[in-house]
Amino acid sequence: MGKECAEKTMITLDGISKTYGNYQALQSIDLSINNGEFIAILGPSGCGKTTLLKLLAGFMSPTSGRMIMNEQLIATDKKVTPPEKRNIGMVFQSFALWPHMNVQEHVRFPLKHHRYVNKGLSKNHDKRITDILHLVGLEKFAKRYPEELSGGQKQRVALARALAPEPSLLLMDEPLSALDAELRMDMRKEIQHIHRETKATIMYVTHDQSEALGMADRIVVMNNGRIEQIGSPETIYLRPETEFVATFVGKNNLIKGKWMNQYFIPDHSPAEKWSNLDISPQLKKKNICPIRPEQWRLSSHGQGMSGKITTVQYQGKEIHYTIQVGEERITAHDNITSGRYSHGDTVKLSIRNPESQTEMQYRHSV
CATH class of the missing domain: 3.40.50.300 (P-loop containing nucleotide triphosphate hydrolases)
Structure with missing residues (x-):
């Protein structure tokens, strides 16, 4: 053409x-x-x-x-x-x-x-x-x-x-x-x-x-x-402009907190500072940070938001978790090679290195 x-x-x-x-x-x-x-x-x-x-x-x-x-x-x-x-x-x-x-x-x-x-x-x-x-x-x-x-x-x-x-x-x-x-x-x-x-x-x-x-x-x-x-x-998947697009496409978790210049400080973990996140101005004005399920890193200790696993769904090479963090329910997808958590486990959630958040995440989602 x-x-x-x-x-x-x-x-x-x-x-x-x-x-x-x-x-x-x-x-x-x-x-x-x-x-x-x-x-x-x-x-x-x-x-x-x-x-x-x-x-x-x-x-x-x-x-x-x-x-x-x-x-x-x-x-x-x-x-x-x-x-x-x-x-x-x-x-x-x-x-x-x-x-x-x-x-x-x-x-x-x-x-x-x-x-x-x-x-x-x-x-x-x-x-x-x-x-x-x-x-x-x-x-x-x-x-x-x-x-x-x-x-x-x-x-x-x-x-x-x-x-x-x-x-x-x-x-x-x-x-x-x-x-x-x-x-x-x-x-x-x-x-x-x-x-x-x-x-x-x-x-x-x-x-x-x-x-x-x-x-x-x-x-x-x-x-x-x-x-x-x-x-x-x-663009739609990686850079949603509104809350609806963020949750409908990519199933983002809308994390509440404060934007300070280029840093986001989540309410549930004020010691954390997330940077290098390409977020739309509309969502920043609402003090929201959309995080896709595959962007989370789960660990049993260390820094990050603390939450309790409420559901575990095995999906082959991935495990899908629902994690209760305060009053919010967060969805996280973790690679099977990273280990496996069980219902009731307490975990720490942090953001993966933004440099590793490539277009491959988008392609994997479809």
């Missing part, structure tokens, strides 16, 4: 809001999406992410604001370009396959009926179908019907159908939530591969932080109808 193509703004959302009666689902959303980007909309249930996707699809109109796609105004509170007049593809949480059509027929359908199919694809459906089925690994299943397919294969069919007409924008609404954990991991790799091969612009809605961190070029974190933070996966 060329630099010029990647930097061209494809979609602009300008002050988009949506209300249902007295309920405000979206509040003043401003967002620009570049051509070829993979954008993940991440947030808990009810945060407004699916409403945003429906507005992009043209299923509803905004209450205020405007939406521009490929330099064309497609939505305001007074006028909305309908879905069939937008060059989009959609993949739903449910596979939404037709039981009377086989795999090949599912892919052929949008080639025959999508109004934006270019002439080259229109003249040679068979080649396009073959190419798409090869891309999603379903060449041998072309004649099978949905009832003869596994969950992962059905989702590949839904992807193939959406991609076949080469849409300008591919909208994906929790596409992997119906699959088991192992299949989700496999399909994440498939979607990444498809994005690399097709260079499609993808808007991917999810509540799963590992999906967003593992696949997206940028993540839009939403909460209560607002955008909390936009950034690369590394």
